[in-house]
Amino acid sequence: DAGITQSPRYKITETGRQVTLMCHQTWSHSYMFWYRQDLGHGLRLIYYSAAADITDKGEVPDGYVVSRSKTENFPLTLESATRSQTSVYFCASSEQRGTEAFFGQGTRLTVV
Amino acid sequence: QQQVKQSPQSLIVQKGGISIINCAYENTAFDYFPWYQQFPGKGPALLIAIRPDVSEKKEGRFTISFNKSAKQFSLHIMDSQPGDSATYFCAATYGGGGADGLTFGKGTHLIIQP
Numbered sequence A: 001d002a003g004i005t006q007s008p009r010y011k012i013t014e015t016g017r018q019v020t021l022m023c024h025q026t027w028s029h030s031y032m033f034w035y036r037q038d039l040g041h042g043l044r045l046i047y048y049s050a051a052a053d054i055t056d057k058g059e060v061p062d063g064y065v066v067s068r069s070k071t072e073n074f075p076l077t078l079e080s081a082t083r084s085q086t087s088v089y090f091c092a093s094s095e096q097r098g099t100e101a102f103f104g105q106g107t108r109l110t111v112v
Numbered sequence B: 001q002q003q004v005k006q007s008p009q010s011l012i013v014q015k016g017g018i019s020i021i022n023c024a025y026e027n028t029a030f031d032y033f034p035w036y037q038q039f040p041g042k043g044p045a046l047l048i049a050i051r052p053d054v055s056e057k058k059e060g061r062f063t064i065s066f067n068k069s070a071k072q073f074s075l076h077i078m079d080s081q082p083g084d085s086a087t088y089f090c091a092a093t094y095g096g097g098g099a100d101g102l103t104f105g106k107g108t109h110l111i112i113q114p
Helices: none
Strands: A004-007 A010-013 A019-025 A031-038 A042-051 A054-057 A064-066 A076-078 A087-094 A107-111 B004-007 B010-014 B019-025 B033-038 B045-050 B056-059 B062-067 B072-077 B086-092 B108-113
Touching (some): A010 A019, A019 A107, A042 A064, B004 B086, B019 B086, B019 B108, B045 B062, B045 B072, B072 B086
Parallel strands (some): A010 A107
Antiparallel strands (some): A004 A019, A019 A076, A031 A087, A042 A054, B004 B019, B019 B072, B033 B045
């Protein structure tokens, strides 16, 4: 199916463990984004990518690592998960800068 | 520093009424202002968007009003229906240089009572 898919949908992990959230889009959009959604904070940008092998920090990048070796994939890694990283994570993509972004269904991550 | 301020946090409207959600922004470089609708367990979905060269945009029951001088924009939902009950986010971004991605307001939880 065309679109943007995230996996897993739900994940429980322990403090200190490494966890990777996957994001795949089928549109060949240049731009991809990772947001986290927390009650009272709305959606905050973690990292973004303008093209393969080009990534940059957003508003809340600490504790996260991204890579983009292929245009269609944009994984987000928590190198050593902390309880404060418990959140719902959304991946998004857009064709051009400053235009509509399409969101995935989200990954609910719980760090215990 | 919050660049997009959204109000109210929550809103209850009777079926058939008008729902109004307001946003204010600080960065005058913003040139794209979308509204997203989010249902529980789902990702945000674009509802309607506007660029600052127009003061109003209407799509069906949804209207964005834009006031460039006041740096404010609002979403009006006419004839509100129970199916409109969701969380609404305003956002802003720009196509020029600098940080990419959308800057979101904190969201409005809208409930339409039957």
